[in-house]
Every structure is written in structure tokens, then in C-alpha cells.
Amino acid sequence: MRLLARMILGAMDQPTKHSQRMTSRHVAELSGVSQTTVSRVLSGHPNVSPRTRGRVLQVLEETGYAPNLAARAMRTGATDAIGVVMGSVTNPFYPMLAEALHREISKAQRTMTLWISDGEVTDSGEQGALHAVRERSVDGVIYTTATPDSASLSAAITVGAPLVLINRVIDDVRCDSIVTDGAAGARAAVVHLAELGHERLGMACGPRAVSTTHDREQGFLAGLAAAGLPVETALHYRGDFTHECGRQAFDRLWDAPGGPVTAIFCVNDVIAFGVLDRARERGVDVPGEISVVGYDDTEQAQWSAYRLTTIRQPVAAMAALGVGCLLERVADRTLAPRRELLPAVLVPRASTGPVPS
């Protein structure tokens, strides 16, 4: 037995013999117990005598054995991998979110599989996730940039995989969703501007179908109503979520037919940076001549180039809730869909000030 042990260990030392690595059976032989017992020790099963456990643990330590996850997955049906779908990583909000999600996923001893949508094929990330769900290579998927018209997403729902929508909601879709209160956030931005005396407000939005844009637009309108200000939909510039969109929004709203706006609320920080940069290019003073509010509170927002007043999303809490929901759902697929609405807070900085007189 000892000799066998040595032979096995010897083979293990060969780095070239990489293809045949330590298995629980090897560990069993080395510890003089059955493979079943090794499995029990590994899983912390109570029915193992302290003596046996000790012996096995020592061999485990010596050999640096780690269970083959594919084999375990085949038995248990769980891969311990969680998928995350992201539509963009150019917008720094998403790396922030990815980092927070990764932290939670690691904390839960899981692995993060990431799909990033291709610029051309917006749906590509979700298609990858759908495929993985079909092949059972992830236990569930967190979508951070879901849109209602995604065929892949609805296919994934049909398959019955555990799914969580984070950052965006879709009506009539049977899965958990974790979002921040975009309407309240936008409303707070408008109230802030109204308090500074602004009466002619513009907004820079993304596509209407995206829930974040929709919610923030509703909040913007609600804020105007609450402040007794008129609604001028002509002052809603609609583009995508880019810096260039912000630049164009500035031009449109500064040169608006009824005269320039005195403040612009942007549906995200990147757009706001575009607005601010365009203002700088045209020599328009911020906040002397125009105030700007963003959304997300990305790291750049506090840089002195921008000092952007913005709405902060509780990214860490979103990630924790999202991963938590998903794992609960993996454990019990019959759970009713959950909807969580987290608060967003206004972070005032130097890009907003009193209305010019």
C-alpha cells in the first residue's frame, strides 16, 4: 500500500503528466479509506470518525487535491458558475457594476462567466448566455442591460433557467429584477435644479425602450410638475448613451428655438461629460451659464474636469441583492419573481449652480 502510494505520488510530481491528475480515488488509496469516505470528508459530512477524518485531511493537504468540478457538476447538476451579461463596458458604470457583482459572486464561492455584447450585434452577449443556459454551463444568469425586444432573453426564460435582471426592468417578464428608483432619482435632480431657480430644463436621454431612460424621463416630468414648471418635450434630446450624444444634446438644447435651457439633466454620466465638454468647447461657463446633472456617479464625475452633480446608484447593494436573488432561485426554482427598488441619492457637486440672472 505504501509503495502504491509512492508510485502515485511520484507520478503526480511529473509536471508533464499533467493530463492525469489527482482524483479522490488516489486520495482514498493514500489514506487507506474508501473513495466514499474521502468524498464525505470533503463535503463535511458528519459521519466520519475524527481519526479517519484527520488522516484524510492530511493526505488532502499533502497532495493539494482539488475535486474535478465537471464531475461534480454532472452529479449535482450545478456548475457553481454564474453568468453576467453586459451590453457595454465603455460606459464606466458597467465596470463598476461588474466589479461589485464579481465581489458578491466570489464571496458566494462561485465563478463569474461574463458576456459582453459586441458593438455590432447588440444581442450577442445574451445569445452567449442563452447558449450556456442550454448547455447547462452556468447555474443562472444576471442580465444588466436587458431590453424588452431581446429574443435571446425570452428564449432563456422559456428554458426555465434562473434569471435576474439588474439595473433594468422589463414588464411582463417572469423573473426577478433589482433596480434603483430612477424616477425618484430624476425627480430629485429636477427638484435640486428648481431650488436653484432653474425653470427651463432640458434632458438628454437614451432610447425610449430602455427602462432606465423611461423611468428617469418619467421622474423628470414628475419633478417638473411638482415644481410647477412647464413640460416642453421639445427639450428632450434623444440619442444613445455616448459622450458624442451628450455633445449633440448640448448643441440642440443650447440652440433651442425658444432660447437656451439653463440646465440639462442627463440620463447617465457619460452623456453629461459630453454635455460639459461641448459647453467647454463653445466657451459656455458651467455652472455660470448652464447647470448639468448626470446619473450613476462614476469615478470620473468627481474629477476636477467635471465635478459633476449626479445621482448615485447603490451599486454594491444592487449586486448583493442580485446575486442573492439568483442563488435563492437556483436553490428553489418555484420562488415567485421578486422586484426590488433601491433608492438613488443626489450627489451635488460644482456642475450645478443658481440660474443665471
Place this chain on the structure above:
Amino acid sequence: MRLLARMILGAMDQPTKHSQRMTSRHVAELSGVSQTTVSRVLSGHPNVSPRTRGRVLQVLEETGYAPNLAARAMRTGATDAIGVVMGSVTNPFYPMLAEALHREISKAQRTMTLWISDGEVTDSGEQGALHAVRERSVDGVIYTTATPDSASLSAAITVGAPLVLINRVIDDVRCDSIVTDGAAGARAAVVHLAELGHERLGMACGPRAVSTTHDREQGFLAGLAAAGLPVETALHYRGDFTHECGRQAFDRLWDAPGGPVTAIFCVNDVIAFGVLDRARERGVDVPGEISVVGYDDTEQAQWSAYRLTTIRQPVAAMAALGVGCLLERVADRTLAPRRELLPAVLVPRASTGPVPS
């Protein structure tokens, strides 16, 4: 048989019966062939009659069958997952790289498992990757932020897993590495500045142990020598890779004992943004009073807040080579380590100009 087929299909329709999904055996029964034949059709094995193949393909289509990846992985030993380790996603260079890697990994029909190092535990991403390599849940790992002192990385090498270092090199480490020529890039920056008449140049670096910093410092020194300029190591500000580091570098180099520098070369764009922002805060004109060069050519570099002259890395090529190397190595572990050096090019913008007279 037809009845059985219906029963099986019927069960498949139940979304609640999610736990027991279609297997190749079901497909076999539905097509009236052996499970072996289904497997052959799936893998494109030539020895299948056109008639049989057609029948199986149709059932495959109807049922939407997808093979269980864990089962395949257990048989073949390959999971088709590729790990990527990143030390930071706050620096926008890394999201760019992640996106490029994702594109290549998807193109190769693989899945991307991502580890992001925790801010506190810099090594955490690499530990996750090491664990995954031990558990065989990835076929190989691409490290984008490797440092020589990482215990996890050397452990992964010992395990014998296919590994590729991208963006950073480590001497004496037996694995492929794909980097851009940081020395040449930095040298080009210095030459550019020298041509503009600058003679007193400062540099803002990261930690010395990081290869990117090291290479770019060497290139900086070589550039000075080539231009016949004196080397003043006092003008090397050393910090981390952050915006704040750039702000401090500016103060240090502008208020340098021997008088202000007229140009600063930064080891990455984020530091350069910090330098530019600090210059703006202190009312120092760029490029009128000081020129600034970055490194990476991130998206923000072209924004009008910065218009940063910088060195562009061929991110797409790095990703393609990195993934290519890794897959070759997965297929043949005996391959000799490869080192690829890609060119980096200077992108002149408005942050550099003639030396102030």
C-alpha cells in the same frame, strides 16, 4: 416508439420539469437510432449515412437539444472555458482589453470566466484563477495584470495549466507572453517632445516591479539619451496608476527644485488625466506652459476635456494573439513558451505643443 416519443416530448414541454431536460439518449429514442449515432451526428463524424443524419438533425432541431457541457467536459477533459484575470477595471484600458478578449474567446466558441482583483487583496483574482485551474473548471488562463511576486501565479504554473501573460511580462516565468513594445512607445513619446523643443521632461510612473512601468521607464531614459538630454531621476514621480497619482505628480514636477518641467510623460492615460486636471486646477495652460503625454489611448483621451497625446496599444491584436496562444497551448502542452512584442504607436493630439519660450 412514437408514443414514447410523444411522452418524452410532452415532459419536455413542462417548464416546471426543468431539472430533467433533454439528453442525447432522448434524441436517440426519438430518432430511432442509438445514442452513439446521435453523438456522431453532433460531432460531425463522417461515418453516418445521409438518411440517418437527416433524421437525427431534424429531431435535434425540433427538440432544441444542447449537449450537457459538464458531461462532455468529464469525458474530454476540456471545459471550453477560458479564464481572464484582471487587476483593475477602474482604469478604462482594462475594459477595452476585456472586450477585445471576449470577442476573441467568443469567436473561438469558448466562454470567458473573469476574475477581478479585489481592491484590498490585489492577488484575489489570481487566487480565484488558481483555484479554477486546480478544479479544472477552465482550460487555461490569461493574466492581464501579472506581477512577479504573485504566489498564485507561480502556483498555477507549477500545476502545469496553460497560461498566457498579456500586457505584462515576467522574467524567468515559463509561459507565453504578449506585450506591446513599451520601451519603443515611451521612446517615441520622448522623441516627439524633444522635437517640440522640450528639454526638461518629467515622468509619472507606477510601481517599479510592474513590467509595463519598467519598460516604459527604460524607453523614456533611452529617448532622453537619443535626444541628447540629461537624465534627472529626481523628475521621476512614482505612485500608483490612479488619477490622484497624476495630480500629485503634477504638483511634484511643476514645483520641482530645479524649476518646473515643460513636459510630463505618464505611464498610462488615467495618470495623464490627473496631471491635466491638476494643471487646470492650478491654472497652468496645456500645452502652452506644459505638455502631457499618456499611454493606452483610452476613449477619454480624445474627449475635448483632455485631447491627450498618447501611445496606442494594438488591443485587438494583443487579444487575438493571447487567445490564439492559449488555445494552441491547450491543444499541445509541450509547446515552447512564446514571446510576442507588438508595436505601439504615438497618437499626437492637443496636449503636446512647442516648449514655452
Place this chain on the structure above:
DNA sequence: CTGAAAGCGCTTACAG
């Protein structure tokens, strides 16, 4: 061209 069978490395009843 086709199929029965072995086996990848685990977990988990089942029997003692």
C-alpha cells in the same frame, strides 16, 4: 455505416 459498452470522477442512497 451502426450499436453495445466502458469509463471520465464525482455524490448519494443503500447495506452493513
Place this chain on the structure above:
DNA sequence: CTGAAAGCGCTTACAG
């Protein structure tokens, strides 16, 4: 407390 055995769903010699 312990072990022999079945089986997760594939791929791949092996035999016809």
C-alpha cells in the same frame, strides 16, 4: 462509522 455500487450524460475505442 464505513464501503460497494449505481448513475449523472457524454465520447470513443471496439466489434460487427
